[in-house]
Amino acid sequence: MRLLILLLPLACLYGPLSATILHTGHGQRYADITAAAKTAVPGDTILVHNGAYRGDQSLQGLQGAPGKWIYIIAEKSGAVLFEGGNTAWRGSDLAYLHIEGFVFAGQKGNGLNLDDGGTYTSPAHHIVLQHCTFRDMAATGNNDLLKLSGVDDLTIVHCTFLNGSPGGSGIDMVGCHNGLIRQCRFENMGANAVQMKGGSSNIRIEACMFRNAGSRAINLGGSTGLAFFRPANATWEAADLKVYSNVFIGSDVPVAFVGCIRSEVVNNTIYKPGRWAIRILQENRDTTRFVKCGDNIFRNNIVCIDEQVRTVCSIGPGTAAESFTFSNNLWVHTGNGAWSGPSLPAPEAGGLVGKDPLFRNAEEGDFRIEDGSAAAGAGFGVRDPERDYGGNLFGRMRSIGAFEVNE
Template structure:
């Protein structure tokens, strides 16, 4: 376990390094989870589509654009919108309890080449391609950066195919917090060539009639992404995808030989879905302290979809201190595909319980597990649709860490 502990320590340092600069840069004038604009900011309130689009065109660092409740048109194109570290541009719903809704169209908003932007209390519904799209405008050397999304709702995108709730391409130093994505075609949050990002306290919920291939997905050379304290309810075929399949021309940076690296998923709840986590062409990822309840087909997958010369096999994953409650009709515990390196994955200190056949709780894994717990009932109790508590005191150090 020495290698695992070292990797976890390094990953924790990476995570700490991610959070601090983002919070310092975007919350310089605010406290807690909600970021407030600088005291001297100019605030503009808009009430219709034309006023909103004109305000965005005139936006300057430190400006706050407040959108009144109501229904607005989608297909909003925003380009070269730049705040400053000490004066971000804020676009928000005027009434957090009744946010403005951007309905229909191909994409709700597309923001290209932006920086120091805060979006919050906004609702996107019924887009055909993407709910919210933020990218670097195809200029890989100048990523969009320091973007914060708070209390964003995206729903009913697609319904099938490569249609994403939130799409991030070439975005660095970002936070997605307290958002909800419900009903989508491709990925709930698709990250292509993204770096130093945090997704936390979000809800991902599947809907009938939507293909929902993955929940959050980090690929295309993405690094240093943390996904934590999120809830997944019948969310996707692959609830979290660490890696993926990307055309070489879209990697950021160019020339890397992995889909993703240095990823962390922790303290998340997974209820249903085909598989909680998929490691796909990834070179180092930690999946720890997560609670997985009744996965439909597998607990995890180790796959390789990008097979270009020199590309690393999916490797160096850590699966530790998770709590897994499953039924005996599970197809398998870990689905291992060809061209991967399953022997490099480490399994340690996980709690496994087969609720209809406790004697069948010990899993078949691609490498030996150390200090696992098998066949003991954690006594999970459902509080509501996306909240469960552990009533067996011995199991409380496994899975999602409980708040004191």
């Protein structure tokens, strides 16, 4: 009965499950993920029983089909740990795969590594990661908790990323497309919490918490070697990225636009960053191929800084920062009531400076606002995001920041 309750919601979401459940783990028919993955066919469920297991497992070529996803599920969410190894799991050319309930910890290379096997025209695709925890990288370099290369149609929801490598990312995406990262938590990251580069596009990050989430919490773009772009002829590092209804606490800079175009950061709350609130950079200097970082939007955000910040918006050479759109942001300096506001590369319409957003309890991480807040009803009318950080619908006269006023 317990197993039926566990699997029934997945059947409703992704289609009928086959009758084959591959019991995996200590004392089971399949000793580990690698063995079960070699046997699984579309519609099967790999059920991993509670316990701790070694890393370096292989999902090579594991593919479900439309309406017949393959599920890899922990018997109890959070009670199945894959510890150590160079990677916890590695898989290439995966498709229609749902992974849920696991903890990955202590890897020396990358926590989980999913890719297209180097066949850039045939990406891994339709992958769901849900209720997983990635933590405690046993490395200090460019090592990522979740490494994704050439993965399309990806959903990451209700996942937690803790204690990343000082030089790595929570999620590193190279040439990934059509993705959703929603209601995840990132804390104590290294270089980045989420990085999307190498031709990545159409990725949405929504309703996530970023607490001290790296030097650049979100890197919209980056710097990628030419051989790794997907598509190979991309003229930008990233395009059409959406950052909606998130909360950022700390980090050197919460949001960096780095060689990206047509991307937008809307209805977020940024609280006490360490050095800057925004960076606009162009790290790939090949001007014959790559367009300048530009045509991006920063709108309806609350930006609350203190004495740590000297420059709100840092602009590097070779960008088209003047093409950015800034509107309806609320800017406040907690230690300087006479602060005149940020110096931005383009005029801002509808911005507010020095107005108290009246957070309920910012020091305790509660950034909800009340009717009397200057942010209430002061946002620019946009279609997306439809919902705030807490899942509530934004009003017709939407508020600024990650939270709508309680009705």
